[in-house]
Amino acid sequence: MALIVHKYGGTSMGSTDRIRNVAKRVAKWARAGHQMVVVPSAMSGETNRLLGLAKELSPATSSPELMRELDMIAATGEQVSVGLLAIALQAEGLEAVSYTGWQVPVQTDSSHTKARIESVDDAKVRADLAAGKVVVIAGFQGVDEEQNITTLGRGGSDTSAVAIAAAMKADECLIYTDVDGVYTTDPRIVPEARRLHTISFEEMLEMASLGSKILQIRSVEFAGKYRVPLRVLSSFTPWDIDINEEAKSGTLISFEEDEKMEQAVVSGIAFNRDEAKVTLLGVPDKPGIAFQILGPVADANIDVDVIIQNVSQDGKTDFSFTVHRNDYARAIELLEKTVGPAVQAAKVQGDQRICKVSIVGIGMRSHVGVASKMFRALSEEGINIQMISTSEIKTSVVIDEKYMELAVRALHKAFDLDQEVSA
Numbered sequence: 001m002a003l004i005v006h007k008y009g010g011t012s013m014g015s016t017d018r019i020r021n022v023a024k025r026v027a028k029w030a031r032a033g034h035q036m037v038v039v040p041s042a043m044s045g046e047t048n049r050l051l052g053l054a055k056e057l058s059p060a061t062s063s064p065e066l067m068r069e070l071d072m073i074a075a076t077g078e079q080v081s082v083g084l085l086a087i088a089l090q091a092e093g094l095e096a097v098s099y100t101g102w103q104v105p106v107q108t109d110s111s112h113t114k115a116r117i118e119s120v121d122d123a124k125v126r127a128d129l130a131a132g133k134v135v136v137i138a139g140f141q142g143v144d145e146e147q148n149i150t151t152l153g154r155g156g157s158d159t160s161a162v163a164i165a166a167a168m169k170a171d172e173c174l175i176y177t178d179v180d181g182v183y184t185t186d187p188r189i190v191p192e193a194r195r196l197h198t199i200s201f202e203e204m205l206e207m208a209s210l211g212s213k214i215l216q217i218r219s220v221e222f223a224g225k226y227r228v229p230l231r232v233l234s235s236f237t238p239w240d241i242d243i244n245e246e247a248k249s250g251t252l253i254s255f256e257e258d259e260k261m262e263q264a265v266v267s268g269i270a271f272n273r274d275e276a277k278v279t280l281l282g283v284p285d286k287p288g289i290a291f292q293i294l295g296p297v298a299d300a301n302i303d304v305d306v307i308i309q310n311v312s313q314d315g316k317t318d319f320s321f322t323v324h325r326n327d328y329a330r331a332i333e334l335l336e337k338t339v340g341p342a343v344q345a346a347k348v349q350g351d352q353r354i355c356k357v358s359i360v361g362i363g364m365r366s367h368v369g370v371a372s373k374m375f376r377a378l379s380e381e382g383i384n385i386q387m388i389s390t391s392e393i394k395t396s397v398v399i400d401e402k403y404m405e406l407a408v409r410a411l412h413k414a415f416d417l418d419q420e421v422s423a
């Protein structure tokens with residue numbers, strides 16, 4: 001008998017028929033002898049609908065007072081879900097009880113609309129499980145010290161599920177979603193993309209942050225920190241498939257880098273179209289320049305990703321970095337009005353038509369020549385690399401946006417990702 005957490009996304013909870021299916025699946029797991037905690041999202045589209053209502057009433061976008069009320073409203077989506085699911089479970093003949101975040105409680109900080117979980121009190125949940133109940137807990141929400149309802153940011157139910165699994169020391173947290181696992185890259189771009197049976201949590205972190213939008217990135221951070229075994233699997237398989245088969249399906253995100261992991265050097269190709277590049281041309285190459293440029297950028301709350309500085313010629317150098325496209329206009333303005341003149345830059349340039357393509361794999365730690373293989377594959381396609389950045393387990397390049405799909409396909413092929421790796 002194991003303690004298992006199931007998380008169901010909005011699509012899986014999208015109608016009463018689908019909720020009935022979720023209940024049947026959970027009932028199958030409970031009847032197999034497992035203690036079950038279930039964390040659903042709001043029914044699909046519901047969170048958008050609720051936030052849309054608020055928007056109709058207020059032009060304000062981010063006052064603290066407004067944010068508090070947005071959480072109040074958005075959290076009701078999941079409250080409906082847990083109640084419906086508990087009823088559906090009862091209709092299946094199980095004992096089931098639902099809780100909102102504040103009833104557990106799931107304690108968070110006070111950053112409304114993007115709160116962080118601080119602790120989860122498992123006492124009530126444990127007592128219910130011991131009494132033979134299935135416990136259904138609202139995802140996406142918590143409560144702060146002053147009893148304000150908070151939410152965890154869009155997609156936050158993943159993080160709720162993992163945090164609850166961590167607090168309960170669950171044997172596994174299963175994230176049921178509308179894809180059947182984590183792929184070597186987006187199958188819409190590369191039809192030969194393959195589902196990974198396992199991926200290390202570090203790789204998943206890179207894949208998630210690089211734009212594979214399967215899991216909220218914080219949930220992966222949480223899983224890594226508390227060593228929660230996490231599995232992403234499809235909620236569209238028939239609910240009555242064999243439980244052992246289901247338990248092995250999807251992709252396991254593991255923190256055990258043992259022989260069982262697929263031994264590929266590169267596990268996946270990630271890409272991201274959300275960035276833009278800005279450049280300061282002809283800045284003096286002297287101590288303090290990088291700080292003089294990036295300090296004000298950080299103060300303006302603009303996140304910087306890839307950074308490069310050229311070797312200087314005649315004491316002058318060029319300095320480029322990427323920012324989120326949403327911050328592009330603000331970054332350019334800041335550079336043109338204050339930072340550029342302050343560092344005596346000759347010119348400010350920008351380019352929004354870029355993308356970042358990355359190869360990710362823990363095998364890169366112990367293999368040489370991985371980056372050069374990447375660069376060769378890109379050069380064979382005539383793709384110019386504008387910027388490069390590396391970490392222990394990834395290499396990213398910034399290229400012209402119009403070559404993104406070509407680059408992803410070429411790299412997928414160059415690293416044989418369409419081929420099953422023998423374990």
Ligand code: ASP
Pocket residue numbers: 009010041042047048077139140153154155156157158
């Ligand atoms: N319902 C919330 C959202 O739409 C949380 C979630 O689905 O994970 O963002």
Ligand code: MG
Pocket residue numbers: 009155158214215216
């Ligand atoms: Mg989601």
